[in-house]
Amino acid sequence: MTLAAGIDVGTGAVKTAIFRVGDGKEEWLSRATLRIRQRDPMELAREAFERTLEDAGLKEEDLDYIATTGEGESIPFHTGHFYSMTAHARGAQFLNPETRAVLDCGALHGRAIITDERGKVLKYKMTSQCASGSGQFLENIARYLGIAQDEIGKLSLQADDPEAVSSICAVLAETDVINMVSRGISAPNILKGIHLSMASRLARLLKSIGVGNSLVMVTGGLAKDEGLVAAMNEELAKIKGVDAKVISHPDSIYAGAIGAALWGAFRFDKLAASGQLLKAS
Amino acid sequence: MNTTAKASKAEVIKDASMLKQKEMMAKHYERLANAEANGEKVVSTFVPGNLNELLMCFDLVNNLPEVNAIQSGLRRQSGAYVMEAEKSGHSEDVCTYVKSDIGMMAKGNIGPNGKKLPNPDVLMLSYTGCFTFMKWFELLREQYKCETIFLQTPYMADGRITPNMIQYMVKQFKEDVIPKLEAVSGVKFDIDRLREYLRKSAQAEEDLVYILQSSKRRPSPIDAYFGGIYYIGPIFGAFRGTDDAIDYYRFLRQEVDQRIAAGLGPVTPDGQMGEEKYRLVVEGPPNYTNFRQFWKMFYEEGAVVVASSYTKVGGTYDFGFRHDPDRPLESLAEYCLGVYTNRSLPMRIEMLVNYINEYEADGLLINSIKSCNSFSAGQLLIMREVEKRTGKPAAFIETDLVDPRYFSAANVKNRLESYFQMVEQKRGGAGKGVAA
Amino acid sequence: MKTFVGIDLGSTTTKAVLLDEKTQVLGRGITNSRSNYDTACRVASQEAVIDARFTLFRRELGSGDGDSGQIEEFLGALERAFRLEQFLEQLNDLERTCLEQVRGERFARLGDGVREAITEVFRQLREEAPALFAPGATRKSDFFRDIAGSRYLTIAETVARDAGLPYDLLLNVYDKSIIAVENRPPSGQLSDKFHAALKRVTREDTGMNETFREAVERALGIELEETYLVGTGYGRVTLPFSKEHIRSEILCHGLGAHMMYPGTRTVLDIGGQDTKGIQVDENGIVENFQMNDRCAAGCGRYLGYIADEMNMGLHELGPLAMKSGKPARINSTCTVFAGAELRDRLALGEKREDILAGLHRAIILRAMSIISRSGGITDQFTFTGGVAKNEAAVRELKKLVVENYGEVTINIDPDSIYTGALGAAEFARRAAEGRMEGVEA
Amino acid sequence: MSTPQTSEIVARCQALYEDLNFTAAREWKEAEPGRKVIGFMPIYIPREIIHAAGMLPLGILGGGDQLEVIHGDAYYQSYICRIPRSTIELGVSGRLDFVDGMLFPSICDVIRNLSGMWKVMFPGVYSKYFDVPQNYEDEVGGRFYVNEMAEFRRDLEEMAGRKITDDDLRRSIGLYNRNRRLIRELYALRARTPWKAPAAEVYLVVRAGLVLPVEEHSALLEQYIAAAEAEDRPIRDNCRIVLTGMFCEQPPLNLIKSLELAGCYIVDDDLLLVTRWLIDDVPLDGDPLHNLSQAFLHQSESTAAKYEPDQEEKGKFLVRAVKRTGAEGVIFAAPSFCDPALLDRPMLQNVLTRANIPFIAFKYAENSGQMQPIREQAGTFADSIKLWSAA
Ligand SMILES: Nc1ncnc2c1ncn2[C@@H]1O[C@H](COP(=O)(O)OP(=O)(O)O)[C@@H](O)[C@H]1O
Ligand SMILES: Nc1ncnc2c1ncn2[C@@H]1O[C@H](COP(=O)(O)OP(=O)(O)O)[C@@H](O)[C@H]1O
Ligand code: SF4
Ligand code: SF4
Numbered sequence A: 001m002t003l004a005a006g007i008d009v010g011t012g013a014v015k016t017a018i019f020r021v022g023d024g025k026e027e028w029l030s031r032a033t034l035r036i037r038q039r040d041p042m043e044l045a046r047e048a049f050e051r052t053l054e055d056a057g058l059k060e061e062d063l064d065y066i067a068t069t070g071e072g073e074s075i076p077f078h079t080g081h082f083y084s085m086t087a088h089a090r091g092a093q094f095l096n097p098e099t100r101a102v103l104d105c106g107a108l109h110g111r112a113i114i115t116d117e118r119g120k121v122l123k124y125k126m127t128s129q130c131a132s133g134s135g136q137f138l139e140n141i142a143r144y145l146g147i148a149q150d151e152i153g154k155l156s157l158q159a160d161d162p163e164a165v166s167s168i169c170a171v172l173a174e175t176d177v178i179n180m181v182s183r184g185i186s187a188p189n190i191l192k193g194i195h196l197s198m199a200s201r202l203a204r205l206l207k208s209i210g211v212g213n214s215l216v217m218v219t220g221g222l223a224k225d226e227g228l229v230a231a232m233n234e235e236l237a238k239i240k241g242v243d244a245k246v247i248s249h250p251d252s253i254y255a256g257a258i259g260a261a262l263w264g265a266f267r268f269d270k271l272a273a274s275g276q277l278l279k280a281s
Numbered sequence B: 001m002n003t004t005a006k007a008s009k010a011e012v013i014k015d016a017s018m019l020k021q022k023e024m025m026a027k028h029y030e031r032l033a034n035a036e037a038n039g040e041k042v043v044s045t046f047v048p049g050n051l052n053e054l055l056m057c058f059d060l061v062n063n064l065p066e067v068n069a070i071q072s073g074l075r076r077q078s079g080a081y082v083m084e085a086e087k088s089g090h091s092e093d094v095c096t097y098v099k100s101d102i103g104m105m106a107k108g109n110i111g112p113n114g115k116k117l118p119n120p121d122v123l124m125l126s127y128t129g130c131f132t133f134m135k136w137f138e139l140l141r142e143q144y145k146c147e148t149i150f151l152q153t154p155y156m157a158d159g160r161i162t163p164n165m166i167q168y169m170v171k172q173f174k175e176d177v178i179p180k181l182e183a184v185s186g187v188k189f190d191i192d193r194l195r196e197y198l199r200k201s202a203q204a205e206e207d208l209v210y211i212l213q214s215s216k217r218r219p220s221p222i223d224a225y226f227g228g229i230y231y232i233g234p235i236f237g238a239f240r241g242t243d244d245a246i247d248y249y250r251f252l253r254q255e256v257d258q259r260i261a262a263g264l265g266p267v268t269p270d271g272q273m274g275e276e277k278y279r280l281v282v283e284g285p286p287n288y289t290n291f292r293q294f295w296k297m298f299y300e301e302g303a304v305v306v307a308s309s310y311t312k313v314g315g316t317y318d319f320g321f322r323h324d325p326d327r328p329l330e331s332l333a334e335y336c337l338g339v340y341t342n343r344s345l346p347m348r349i350e351m352l353v354n355y356i357n358e359y360e361a362d363g364l365l366i367n368s369i370k371s372c373n374s375f376s377a378g379q380l381l382i383m384r385e386v387e388k389r390t391g392k393p394a395a396f397i398e399t400d401l402v403d404p405r406y407f408s409a410a411n412v413k414n415r416l417e418s419y420f421q422m423v424e425q426k427r428g429g430a431g432k433g434v435a436a
Numbered sequence C: 001m002k003t004f005v006g007i008d009l010g011s012t013t014t015k016a017v018l019l020d021e022k023t024q025v026l027g028r029g030i031t032n033s034r035s036n037y038d039t040a041c042r043v044a045s046q047e048a049v050i051d052a053r054f055t056l057f058r059r060e061l062g063s064g065d066g067d068s069g070q071i072e073e074f075l076g077a078l079e080r081a082f083r084l085e086q087f088l089e090q091l092n093d094l095e096r097t098c099l100e101q102v103r104g105e106r107f108a109r110l111g112d113g114v115r116e117a118i119t120e121v122f123r124q125l126r127e128e129a130p131a132l133f134a135p136g137a138t139r140k141s142d143f144f145r146d147i148a149g150s151r152y153l154t155i156a157e158t159v160a161r162d163a164g165l166p167y168d169l170l171l172n173v174y175d176k177s178i179i180a181v182e183n184r185p186p187s188g189q190l191s192d193k194f195h196a197a198l199k200r201v202t203r204e205d206t207g208m209n210e211t212f213r214e215a216v217e218r219a220l221g222i223e224l225e226e227t228y229l230v231g232t233g234y235g236r237v238t239l240p241f242s243k244e245h246i247r248s249e250i251l252c253h254g255l256g257a258h259m260m261y262p263g264t265r266t267v268l269d270i271g272g273q274d275t276k277g278i279q280v281d282e283n284g285i286v287e288n289f290q291m292n293d294r295c296a297a298g299c300g301r302y303l304g305y306i307a308d309e310m311n312m313g314l315h316e317l318g319p320l321a322m323k324s325g326k327p328a329r330i331n332s333t334c335t336v337f338a339g340a341e342l343r344d345r346l347a348l349g350e351k352r353e354d355i356l357a358g359l360h361r362a363i364i365l366r367a368m369s370i371i372s373r374s375g376g377i378t379d380q381f382t383f384t385g386g387v388a389k390n391e392a393a394v395r396e397l398k399k400l401v402v403e404n405y406g407e408v409t410i411n412i413d414p415d416s417i418y419t420g421a422l423g424a425a426e427f428a429r430r431a432a433e434g435r436m437e438g439v440e441a
Numbered sequence D: 001m002s003t004p005q006t007s008e009i010v011a012r013c014q015a016l017y018e019d020l021n022f023t024a025a026r027e028w029k030e031a032e033p034g035r036k037v038i039g040f041m042p043i044y045i046p047r048e049i050i051h052a053a054g055m056l057p058l059g060i061l062g063g064g065d066q067l068e069v070i071h072g073d074a075y076y077q078s079y080i081c082r083i084p085r086s087t088i089e090l091g092v093s094g095r096l097d098f099v100d101g102m103l104f105p106s107i108c109d110v111i112r113n114l115s116g117m118w119k120v121m122f123p124g125v126y127s128k129y130f131d132v133p134q135n136y137e138d139e140v141g142g143r144f145y146v147n148e149m150a151e152f153r154r155d156l157e158e159m160a161g162r163k164i165t166d167d168d169l170r171r172s173i174g175l176y177n178r179n180r181r182l183i184r185e186l187y188a189l190r191a192r193t194p195w196k197a198p199a200a201e202v203y204l205v206v207r208a209g210l211v212l213p214v215e216e217h218s219a220l221l222e223q224y225i226a227a228a229e230a231e232d233r234p235i236r237d238n239c240r241i242v243l244t245g246m247f248c249e250q251p252p253l254n255l256i257k258s259l260e261l262a263g264c265y266i267v268d269d270d271l272l273l274v275t276r277w278l279i280d281d282v283p284l285d286g287d288p289l290h291n292l293s294q295a296f297l298h299q300s301e302s303t304a305a306k307y308e309p310d311q312e313e314k315g316k317f318l319v320r321a322v323k324r325t326g327a328e329g330v331i332f333a334a335p336s337f338c339d340p341a342l343l344d345r346p347m348l349q350n351v352l353t354r355a356n357i358p359f360i361a362f363k364y365a366e367n368s369g370q371m372q373p374i375r376e377q378a379g380t381f382a383d384s385i386k387l388w389s390a391a
């Protein structure tokens, strides 16, 4: 039996997960998530990690491998680091084994990943420079509109005449939105407009890496946003030669942490088998 | 179309040239659509440095991807095409003309008449004034796997055409371009046929120059940018060297003469333009996705464009160049070398300065196109220099040719209004003396 | 008396200036721009009127033979009292709105807990309010949204924890309500509030005497007639005015800067979303201008994101950056990624003040490019817009101006944020005089 | 003199790299009266002709990530790449005031237009747009190119006040042949044992050649190769990649370092192409200009800057590079807003896909500061090659 923890330090939140792996089983013991709000992410990572240990009834020295991902490279107590797309691909695979593509929508970047049945990253692409299609932007707008995170999706689904956000820049788009409000456009239509513009960017990413007709799992902070998922499906349906379906999972936000933990266990076993035993921390 | 202005006499005659152009375009697209059925071979080529007369010598039908992109822009389809190209892996950063074309191919290559455009039998890559052309046709070649003929036009970097340049181009014609065109088309090259076409070109060119220079008058009878774009269509496209082009420019010249006689200004999509308040020289291509809206921002404020550089991309005729039947290949070379975007930056500055002076303009407006490095890189220096040399103010706006995402109406309008108000204020201020 | 109003509807703030017939500034008002331009204009104008009243008080009091120190002390007390009245009024409105919010179905299942928590938050807010307006107190900002907001968030965090409620919930109630409150046009009679403030001052016994009261009453009696109004600014296209009441912000900034410093030849304005370089002639007439392109990198909003990220007030950024000895080299001024860059660098162990100083330098570098585009700097150079309030930005600017253009006079007015509105007010005055100089109606 | 360590050599090169005032070139010029320096931009210039005139060819590759660009930005819209603006900044700020001439090779519209801008902005300086043929027939493009070079030679003769003899040219060609040979050797060394010659070091060492006289640079290359071979360095569990697509604006050094940190050994690249443009020795006998022209037409590197007349050959050079160096993948890194590089990329990617070679792609600017996204992408690429190659 191998015990491994995954710590995913994002720009929006820290996510942790602990797994017990062995005998062909992958057992998810505990989890935690903490929003990063004006606090040192490294401190938060420690805090989330402690909570996860406590919930699993474990101590740090029980663990065989502590894997970080995301921006967790500099966490002092890790055993190894996996890059975030590596981790998300594996995490999504765990959440739904049918997954062949992953769309990681975080606070600043969107990442599209094509995987195989083992969670191997075959191809991927990230959104570039400009941030108008980012989670951060959506969050800002929602705050401006006075809408809570978990309401965004539901409201967006009610849109009847989405208003396109034209600006390429998040700052200018903010003004666009302010103009919309003053023109009396309803919140659902505004949100849906933003969702569609984000979705269209993400769909382009997916298409450009050859998504074909895979099942696409959304992971990351925005996975909970059913409005975005719906918009994604609409945008993908518009693309010729693509017959992909986008789904989410209640635990999608943990995909990075899950993937890191599972790869950690995998790596530990592999190294153990070759006689190079590792010691956590 | 606004129908209220249709009643005036000028309108009716105006329609003669417009109808002629419409009919020419429709016929051409029809010919393209039926090329395969009719056993005609199709050549794709570019506007700047296009060799229409030469291509006609081989009975090739001329298809211009740039013009298709413009059409897609005007029809508001380019946005989707550009996105399509980006979906298939093209960068957001690069020229949207290319992406519009590639997206259009991916979406079935439907022309403006709703019929499928034919696959080219040959790509005539006249690489004039823009490096992007090279990549564009490499991409098309990858798709169509057809013969690609390459014609390099050296850049007029030092403001002059050297014998080495002419020699290089003529050599390319003789040793590469013509033999390959003969092979593709199965038609033997006949230099006398070329001479005849060139003669016709020169005739139409004469009228075009007359029309474009009519804007030196006050009020200007034409808008040399928004209107000018329609006027250059036939001669920059598939009609140079044809009788159709001769007729079209004759009609147009008559219409312009009538407007001059009546003391009228340009006709806009909303009818006869009101008082001419500002005279501008414009540098840079227009925006096609919001063409009407863009134009309206000018004529609403009483601004008329009296000269533009964009109407020189398919050939610079106003400095005296004409296609010359007596020196056929040399004159084709000179034509390619002389197009606006193949002129060095100092030459462009000089040209714009002269336009401002000769056409008595209030200033320079630069429409900087995100897509087009050939035009845009260096425009801010052009602006500075033209201001310095003419003492007239310049304004700078940014849009794109066919990518609607880069047209921000509020932004453009804000700058234009500020600019017009500034010109106005300066005029008022100049006579006022020192204020409080 | 006749007044001429200029309103500058900026992307971040809306400013109003009231001029009298002698081109003297009577009052200035500012508020944050919001979704409802109409309201923003009304609030800013009202603020300018309030400020104008204080000018009139000062004029009335000054015409008597009072001791000037005493007068200033009194006016200071009166102003604080007035602001406190205003604050409490808005606070009450906010509380009502918040309580209405939680009647919605979303909160039904949480029962009375939420209502109690909110009441508790507001109780504490009210309790500490007088201290916020005590003599010498510094506030995070002058806008209700900012003052109330930051205190609400702090208090709500503790209250939520104690009550076992999710903090995000209280946050959301606030977000929803503040919009409603902000977008309600100002109501109630100003004179009532002045009287209430007077009463408060009387109670506090700040050496007010009957002459003072009479002077104030006299000043309140003067009618302020809005003779002509001109609007300008980013929201110009959507301004609630007709075309003859609108001027381009470029012209207004040029003219405004000229009025403040008649020797001005170059103006730099850094606002929330745009940076402008303007060249004017000896009459304040614009000769040339350049603005940032469509990318809003390096404008004032950038500082806003940074301030949010650090949970600091905008006016605290400058002083912190001034402490840096070794500014970090920052190349990207993308507003949206500013926060990420900040975190990145903090994680690498760079000091907050060094990063901040680097960010300020980056903004100014961009502004320098825009000035360079518009034709460089000639004597005198005037810096306007909200960012001119930021000392760290000013320091970098001064350094770079000297390095690139030599010793030129650099003007920065404490009221530089009102430059556009001032120019607009002057256009209004000229328009009313029939001097439609330079601009066609 | 004892053989220096790699660290000493690299430190010297790094200092040259960071010196935005080109002190080394200034010193060279001042050392003897009448010396002249000719600056050139990427991508290819026959440096031999400049050298034969007794002048120093000086590579001007933009301002990197340390130059504060103020005036340069005033001349360019935000959607144009960085290199022209930082180059203008170098000019306007007086950092190039010792340069007697500037060459703008034919590579794209941006550099092409910059040649005209230079004429307007710095009227006292010799400036030339250096047009190269895209037609590779000896009699057509070859003839044109020889004539262009002859014109350039005449210009330089005028500046130098003396003739450039064929023997001068031959001697210079010989020196540059040796320099190119050494660089090829260095690249081969790195491809064999990438841990011995980290990409950032190789870059710095080669880049020094753009500011040093060729004789001096060749000696430096020799020293570095010897030192690198001799030094023991730990081998890391990295994958091997070919880095391509950057042919003009150079990435910041941090980007190159980040790639190796994220687990990718760079075993081939197209950085600083001018130093390796000609892939074989240029013959010394016969007419030197003709030989240079022949080498250009028939023995030169394939890049996005060139038209590939043969559709079949398009992109094959990359596949060959991967095979030659035993690479496991390709990383495309292109300057943001670089039309030629970015338009070329999909075609090259199609070739790689057909050849079953994995690749990733991203953009950068010479002053990119945020390496996090790049590390992440390269790291994932390395992860995917490493984790699963065994699984
Ligand atoms: N409960 C939620 N519902 C909707 N969106 C959320 C929720 N929680 C977080 N987010 C969004 O997710 C983003 C953070 O995602 P995350 O995956 O942590 O980003 P990253 O991995 O880039 O740090 C935030 O910007 C926020 O918009
Ligand atoms: N007290 C202050 N200290 C520092 N910066 C400030 C202050 N007030 C405003 N600013 C800056 O000024 C910007 C707004 O400037 P302003 O001229 O009002 O813009 P706009 O006209 O676009 O609304 C803000 O984004 C902020 O960065
Ligand atoms: S356009 Fe906006 S999001 Fe994009 S780089 Fe500029 S400021 Fe950032
Ligand atoms: S870069 Fe300009 S000239 Fe070249 S293809 Fe694009 S739009 Fe045309």
Ligand code: SF4
Pocket: D081, D082, D083, D084, D107, D108, D109, D110, D111, D248, D249, D335, D337, D338, D339, D340, D341
């Ligand atoms: S980076 Fe690309 S676009 Fe920029 S100058 Fe170089 S080749 Fe041209």
